[in-house]
Amino acid sequence: MSIVFAEAQAPQKMNDKDRLSIGAWIPDQIEGLTAGAHNMLENKLNQIITTNGLNDSPNSRFIMSANVVVLTKNITPTAPPMQAFTLEITFYIGDGFEGKSFSNYSTTIIGVGENETKAYISALRNIKTNDPNYQAFIDKAKAGILAYYETNCDFIIKEATSLAKTREYDAAIYKLTSIPTVCTSCWDKAMNAVAPIFQDKINFECGVKLNKAMNIWNAGQSWDAANQAGNILSSIDPQATCYAEVKSLADKISKRIYEVDKREWIFKVDSEIGLKRDLIKAYRDIGVAYGNGQAQNIQYKSLW
């Protein structure tokens, strides 16, 4: 997923398109498309996405896909035999999770080679990544994506809230931070919704980590145990409700180490987790990490 931060990027006014993320996806079952040709076609889609001002995002909900249909095929009895294909390639942009297309555009390509794979690759090489006809196709898709968020905003927030209730905080934050900033009203609602979920997340993690650190310390009460426990305590967000107990345990460890070893043990607070920071960046980082981990679980549906 990708999110653009208006705060980080201000004062520049960003183009709407720059904020939309689309991933390239080619289904396996396309006529005549071998592995080599499949990879080439996917690469072409990635190029079209970035050349036309969109963000290329592999795990995005919204995808650009393509279907290839053979219009004509000619095989000559020459030495060597040659195969010539005229292919119609139709590009689609839509919701990959729902299998719903917002926009499509077709063009014809020709390829020649000594076998089918070479002919396909020859044809795919002729796909222009800067065809001006892509503009209308992408603009229509963009309108579809924006309309999707406007229509489904409350439902998305409700889904995220449900995930948070089952302690799937990262999934909930990922869902809310996937909303493009260009959908301003939905984006605002999502940011309002994500704040309490984030708080619940850090509170929950505080309890878990504090417990773990306590167990490690109680089991060892040595310099090494202190460092292990300290590392865990350092990763706890200071905004968590149990942070007072974190500081209390840290003090206890420090006192004990001095009593036993006559050494000074210092509890290090992670400077990244400061009192004042970019919360939206924090939400985004959680969402990105979650999204990257889901790559292998994403099952797109065909757009045609």
Next chain:
Amino acid sequence: MKYKQIIIGAIALILANSVFSQAKKPSLMIFPATTWMNAKGYYTWVDDQGTKKQIWDYQRAFDTNKELKAVITAIEGLMVSRGFPIENLGSAMQSNAEQAALNNVDINKTGGGIAESPRDKFLKTAKPDIIIEIDWTVYREGGNNSINLVLVGKEAGTNKTIATSPPGTSQPSLSGDLTKLINEAILDKIDNFNAQLQARFDDMFANGKEISLNIKVWDNSPKKLNDEINDDGDLLKDDLKKWVAQNTVKGRFTLSQSSPNFMSFTQVRIPLFDADGVAFDADAFATNLRKYIRKTYKIPSESNAIGLGFAEVVIGGTR
């Protein structure tokens, strides 16, 4: 008197050969016949949009069949010794493959590659003017061995069969050496075969070289072949037909197909030399037609030739 006639005839023959040697010589190439390829299994099946089609694997045949190499080498040697230069099919395919690879890796200082359209790739095959198809069967009965060798010469530009070897199996031989058997079979037939080829070349000298011409139209051409060109009701294709008649030897051609978008001329006899005495071929003929169309109708066209025997003009634009 008789001696005078002989001398005059000899001088004429020498002159004819001399003149013909300056004309563009047709290229000859030996192909294994599809019947032989089929019998030996040098093919694969492909699906051609619902129809199963055989495609011949000449490269595998050349790479793996020693008998084929022996037969072709023997025939090539005999043809060359009789003044018929032959291009080798295996070498031609290898050369095309090397050229294709070279085009793929060639790049200029500004990052440009070699321009190559799908049509260019499509035509990167062995394209001789005359194909000599060969097929043979070896018979081994007891100690007697013989070969039935078949040679067929076809003109690529006109699809005409211009020479065939006399039918029949070679004399039985006790030799089991395939090369020796082949040489005996070839020697038995090659002169008759070559005589037919030569007769074709002689006819070419006397009556013009025979080519085929296709005239096509781009779909965005400003004019189609059935557009009127004057108040008399003449169509563009009428004028083009008149041009072909005026520019062929003795006005000899056959218009085999005609439609608003396509004209096909066969048995078109073009001179061996142009007005300046320069060797003339199908490409030059197509070029002249293209220029005529440009000058007369102000329409750009594309002209090209495939080998020496096939010309094409596409009206209404360029590639």
